[in-house]
Amino acid sequence: MIAVILICIGVLFNIFGCIGLIRLPDVYNRLQSATKCVTLGCCSILLGAAFHFGIGDAFFKSLLAIPIIFFSSTVAAHALIHGAYHFGAKLDKRTVKDDYKDSVK
Amino acid sequence: MKYITLFILSLVFWLLLTFKLTLPNIIVGTVASGICALFFGRFFITNVYKLLQPQRYFWLLVYLVVFIWECIKANFDVAYRVLHPAMPIKPGIVKVKTTLNSELARTLLANSITMTPGTITVDIIGDNLFVHWIYVRSDNPDVYTRMITGKFEKYIKNIIE
Amino acid sequence: MTELLNILLYIQIGLSGVCLYRIIRGPTIPDRMVGIDIFGILVVGICAIIAILTERSFILDIGIAWIILSFIGTLTLAKYLTGKKLNE
Known part of the structure; x- marks a missing residue:
C-alpha cells in the first residue's frame, strides 16, 4: 500500500516537472523546474519499488539506483546550463541580474 | 592506499548490484574492480583515513535530513511557480x-x-x-x-x- | 491496485511524449537537449513501474544501465554546445 502511495507522489511530481518544461519561457528556467521535479519524482518511484519488493536483490538494486540517478542528473544539469550559456542562449526578458557576463570574457 | 580503498568500494558495489555469491560472479567483479581502481584511483580522495572517523558519518546523517527536507520544499516551490x-x-x-x-x-x-x-x-x-x-x-x-x-x-x- | 499502476504507467508514458514535443518543437538547440536529458530520467521511472507490474527484478538493471548511458550522452552533448558559437 505504502509503495503505491509513494509511486503516486512520484508521478505527481513528474507531472509538475513536465508542465514546467512546457510553460516556462527560456531554457534556464525549464532546466530548473524539470531537473528538480523529475529527479525527486523518479527517486520516489524507485523507493516505492523498493518497498514493494521487500528485502532481496530488487530492494538493493532500487536503493542503489537512487544515488546514481541523483548525482548523474545534477551533474548533467550543471553541464547543460554551462553549455547553454556558452552557446549563447538568450536569457528571458524578465531577467533582472547577470553577474556571469562580466566574468567570462 | 587509495587504490586499495577504491578497489574494495567497487567490489562491494558490484556484489550489492548483482546480489549473487557464486564463484564466476566474484571473479568477474574482482577483475572489473581492479580495472576501475587502476584507471580511476588517482582521482579518488587523497586522505582515505577520513573514511574511518565516525563523527563524519554522524554529520552526514544530519546533512541528509536537512537536504531531503530542502528537496521536498524545492518541489512545492516549483509546483507553485508552474501552476x-x-x-x-x-x-x-x-x-x-x-x-x-x-x-x-x-x-x-x-x-x-x-x-x-x-x-x-x-x-x-x-x-x-x-x-x-x-x-x-x-x-x-x-x-x-x-x-x-x-x-x-x-x-x-x-x-x- | 494493478489497474492503478497501469494508469500511472500510461501517465508516465504520456509525460515522455511531452518531452518528445519539447525535443521536436524546441526553438533552440539547448531546449532540445534539455528534453533529451529529462526523457532519459523519465524512462527509469517507467522501468521501475514495469518491474513492479511483472514482478521481475531484472528490469531494474535495464533502468540503471539506461541512466548511466543517458548521463554520458548528455555530457557529450553539453561538450558539443560549449565548443560551438551561434555566429559561426
Missing part, C-alpha cells in the same frame, strides 16, 4: 562566495545548491560560484550568500574538511 497563472518568476544569475577549500567539498556544495529551491549552479571560477536563481529575492550580496550557501556550508565543512 500559478501569471508565473511569478524573476530570474537572474548571482555571484556567491564560498569558504570551502577542497574540490570534493565544492562539488558537493554545487550539487546541493542545484537541488535546493529555485537555484542551479552555472560555473565555479576561483572562490566564486555563479548561481542561476529563479526568483531573485534580494540585491544585497551578504543577504543572498547567506540564503543560498549558509544552510549547507557548515555541515559540509564538518563532513569533508
